[in-house]
Amino acid sequence: MAALLEVENLRVDIPLGAGDLHAVRGISFQVDRGETLCIVGESGCGKSLTSLSLMDLLPPKARRSADRLAFDGIDLAKVAPSAMSDIRGNRMAMIFQEPMTSLNPAYTIGNQLEEALLRHRNVSGREARERAVHLLEKVGITGAASRLGQYPHQLSGGLRQRVMIAMALMCGPELILADEPTTALDVTIQAQILHLMIELQKEFGMGMILITHDLGIVARVADKVAVMYAGQIVESGTVNEVFENPMHPYTQGLLRCIPVPGKTRRGEPLGSIPGIVPSLIGEMKGCAFANRCPYTFEACLTTDVPLFETGSNPNAGRGYxxxxxxxxxxxxxxxVA
Structure with missing residues (x-):
């Protein structure tokens, strides 16, 4: 049975005055129904552009290419803009990082929730309103009916993010893309939102791509993990494989930066990764992590490193x-262990 989403050799290039910015450089992954893939990496590694490319929401100058980009058998690389508009917000939905800039301040919460259902389904305004109230209650917002007449600025950050989740669920999508949905929230609200998303995913049987830089979140919610660095996936596998046996030096460095209760002593400095991310503009040679890696040798500087498959099951997606x-x-x- 084919995966819900299949991505092979996805690239995103953005022309600049100094040359092409190779923001996403040949990444591949799959997401099945009911499965959560976490894409993790530091800021600027290409996580958000990956999600925007799947939704066909890239900036006008950006160029997207892929050997295969299929959603439930539909070739997203060749689909017409009108057909993509029918998929986006309907069968595929996105939860953006900052709800205050994603919600329109000039329209009520009710207007914005009902819009997607009225666009994609043959329903009445009353039915759309009932669906909006139902989903606001489902995401834990009390007095849901009264909230429909409110504007985004009248809600707290946590409530706005819950509205964004309800909005993404309005048409019952098969795939949710969540781009750092808890980054702007305090720790207590973060935990509530994550728990909510896990419960909703199980209830609706959706596939989910969760983009984050927080390995703690990954450990709690992921089935599979793809670690990105400088526009490439440098390690992939199940969450247990990656956390228990990190293969790539970058993944190992990230895990060293996490304090471990009972292991990390008070006052002891946390791990760090020295150096800076290389420029992704123009021609690139060798391993992108070579200038920060403690194990670098001469071949690392000149050899383009493929993603080596490892593990007993070649179809499991384990690689480094x-x-x-x-x-x-x-x-x-x-x-690291």
């Missing part, structure tokens, strides 16, 4: 992008 042997990577991972 490093010239070190699998055994060397395993030995290095023991330092």
């Amino acid at each position: 992008r490093c010239l070190l042997s699998e055994q060397q990577c395993i030995e290095n991972a023991k330092e």
Whole structure:
């Protein structure tokens, strides 16, 4: 059975005065129904542009290409704009990072919730309103009917994010893309929103791509993980595989930065990754992580490193992008454990 979403060799290039910015450089992944894929990485690694490219919401100058970009068998790379408009917000929906800039301040919450259902379904205004009230209650907003007449500025950050989740669910999508949906919220509200999204995903059987830089979130909600660095996926696998046996030096470095209760001593400095991310403008050679990696050798500077498949099941998506042997990577991972 084919995956709900299939992405092979996705690239996003943006022309600039100094040359082309290679923002996303040949990434591949799959998402099944009812499965959560977390794409994790530091700011600027290409996570958000990946999600925007799937929704066909890239900036006008950006160029998207892929060997395969299929949603439920539909070739998204070749679909007409009108057909993509029928899919977007209907079968595929997105929850954006900052709800205050994603919600229109000039329209009520009710207007914005009902709009998607009226656009994609043959329903009356009354039915759309009832659906909006039902979903606002489902996402934990009390007095849902009275909220429909309010404007975004009248709601707290947590409530606005719940409205965004309800809006994404209005048409019962098969795939949700959530771009750092809890970044702007305090820790208590973050936990509530994450718990809510997990429960809703199970109830509706949706596939979900969750984009984040928080490995704590990944550990709690992911089925599969794709670690991105400088526009590439440098490691992928199930959440247990990646956390218990990180293969790539970048993943290992990220995990060293996390304080572990009972292991990290008070006052002890946390781990860090020295150096800076390389420029993605113009021609690139070798491993993008070479200038920050403690294991770099000469070939790393000149060889384009593929994503090596590993593990007993070649279809499981376990892989790492490093010239070190699998055994060397395993030995290095023991330092993180």
